Amino acid sequence: MTDATAEGGAGHGGAGQGSLLARDTRTARRNAAESRFKLYGLIAVCIGIAMLVLLLTSILMNGLSSFQQTRLQIMVELPEDKLDKSGVRDPEVMSKVTTFGYAPLLRDGLEATIAEAGIETDLSAKDAADLISDESVAQLRNMVLANPDLVGQTIPVEVLASGRIDGYYKGRVTMASAELDSNISPEQLVLADQLKAAGKLSTSFNWSFFTAPDASDTRPEAAGLGVAILGSLYMMLIVLCLALPIGVAASIYLEEFAPQNRWTDLIEVNISNLAAVPSIVFGILGLAIFINFAGLPQSAPIVGGLVLTLMTLPTIIIATRAALKAVPPSIRDAALGLGASKMQSVFHHVLPLAMPGILTGTIIGLAQALGETAPLLLIGMVAFVREYPESPLDGGLFDPATALPVQVYNWTQRSDPAFVERASGAIITLLLFLLVMNLTAIFLRRKFERRW
């Protein structure tokens, strides 16, 4: 700040003699530049933080409502003459009655409920029944087939409201937009309001969002993440079972045993390059090698798991090597000095001490794999899958499934705006999983980290 005095006499500052106490114009200018520069930095940091906040708020604003679902409570009569003419209550025989046989029951049930609540409406029974999701018919049928003794009784049923009604209570559908929408009319919205006032329609927490499978284009209200969560879980299992042992073994070799030669160099260069290869290239690898060459089925968690394993390996190897490097040489020397072989010193002493670091790296690698989408698109995981895969012991790893991030992509490709809400809800679920994983990693690091 005071350097101007040195050259001040040589023409700067104009006064001929600089003073240490009075600031000349040049110093002022330099100080201004200094604070401007500092401000730029602060602004950059703030933009970064603001973007994070904006991103998260946008997702939360769009997606939180998917955790709520509007449902109707109606009484449904299940007449024996329609559902089980034989009277033997055999699900095999009863399954001959298709969903068309059940649809009128729900319609009648709703009509009765409207009448019971004393609501006057001009809508026909068919229009009123549009309040109910198409999916509910199938659900009612499954319920009856699972428990044939219900036939002949009048039971209270909680059915999903249709996507537009659900949207009405989440602010997505308004009276004005209903005017233009062929799927819903303002009268139906009025009826929904009346039902709500009568306590027959309510909004509650949407557990089925986490358990139900995907639903078709016209039934966003029934779409859930069940299959996707299961598929992601299977893939994470495969990644954990393959990437952890292979990654640890590779790191031990490179860090503890590898001689300095061409082969080692080649491996090192390969690992650092693989860490930077675009993820979609791994998808091409999976398609060409695992599906076309090895003949594994498309859309199967096993292929996804293998591809993600190859992607995660560099991350785990880099983290494990850092953890092994952090174990001081004195530990190795002490073990060797007591007569242990090199292998024993590594497996009995170094590896256990490096374990917290390895686990942290593995969890971070898993979190990365959980959010990866692009390679999974190429190996067919975008398929529309409604069947839950079997358990891994019954070959479930080869059954078609989807994954959480792929389900998000899938839903963004649908036309109904209700799916945007579902996609955002799925993202929130995904981010929650990631948050838990990362917090576990931080906890492990804090709890077990040692300073030598």
Added chain:
Amino acid sequence: MPLSWILLLLAAIGLAAFFLSRRRAVGSVEGDARRLHSLPLYYGLHGAMMALAPALLLLAIWLVVQPMLLDRSILSGLPDDAIPEGSTPGLVMSDVRRVADGIERAFANGAFSEGDLTALTTEDVGAVITGGGTALGTPLTADVLAAARDYWLARGTLAWIMTAAVLGLALIGAAWAIRRSDGAFRARNVVERGVLVLLIAAASIAILTTVGIVLSMLFETSNFFRQYEWTEFFFNTTWQPSFSGRGGSSELGIIPLLWGTLYISLIALIVAVPIGLFAAIYLSEYAGKTFRSIAKPVIEILAGIPTIVYGLFALITVGPLLRDAFASPLGLGNSASSVMTAGLVMGIMLIPFVSSLSDDIINAVPQAMRDGSLGLGATQSETIRQVIVPAALPGIVGAVLLAASRAIGETMIVVLGAGAAARLDLNPFEAMTTVTVKIVSQLTGDTDFASPETLVAFALGLTLFVITLGLNVLALYIVRKYREQYE
């Protein structure tokens, strides 16, 4: 015999070899373990290793090689006219395999007996197989049926030979290991050498992966260039695949895709580099300890967010916002997905990438250089601009190159934010497409691996791989060279 049974039997043999080897070793020194060369455990492990390792290796090789050889021999047995017009050997072979599976199932149900196979006509067999739950794509021909029968018989025989060979090898290995187990045998050394081989194999998977990536793409790319002129691919300025008219009418020029990729990456870098760099400078040179310990992790959260989240952000928030605030009023277009949308969002994604790499590099500049500059009277910002940044410049350039390689290879943001129209245009509010988007769109849904429209994805993938690899190698080279100056 199903695979799980073979594995179970192998495990049993391994376990038996473990205990027998150990007992024999301990017995050979009359129970005085001190006279053994290695701990008793190692004799057991040696037994198990000798029993399992060769047998499992044989099993793995057999499972890979057998289908290939069997397919080849069955195909060579088929008459030339058995492959109909427009079909490929691969398709016929998958038919053969399906029929063979059907025959197997029919046998399991008891619908067939051994004699039926030669006697029955194709219609009868077809009916039984279809009834057993096998869907047939084309009507069953006599050739295919004969091939399927041969295939099925050969497969059954080979499965038995394999079982016998694998289990036999395991028993031989176990017997050999047990015989060798006595007090003087150096079991630990052998076991440790085995473990070392395992470790080397694990480390080599990285090389295998790279080789797999390169080979799989090279193979399909050469198939593509056999059907499509390479000069057309690299220099044609139109991208217009047509799936109806096979080949010929499709125009598959990479230039519009590369243009979209580079344009979006450029915008992303224009956003990310200044913000990331200034954030890094502020956090490492100005920020107090508390502020740094909060702000740095918060910015790095951006790096941990999956790209699909950014994609959705582009699709539902940034895209419509840019369209309504800029593009429509300025008359520059009315598309929500645009180069600008994808570029901005990708820029946000790259901020932590640039900032944490630059942070490391700035911190690596020796403190003496700062002190020297400040001691000569420079202000802090002058020190940064005239001393620290020039010193860190190679590293920063490396970081920017790495960020560029990320941007070029990024998929989900552009799939959801950039659009699908291949276009050579300067207007940043227009939808354009990238190499990665086209890889996704050509390889999802119904794909036919004989048509250039599908195979072009591999050529695109290889181009992408080469570009990103080049950038990475260049960046690592620059960073490494720079580091040597101060350490």
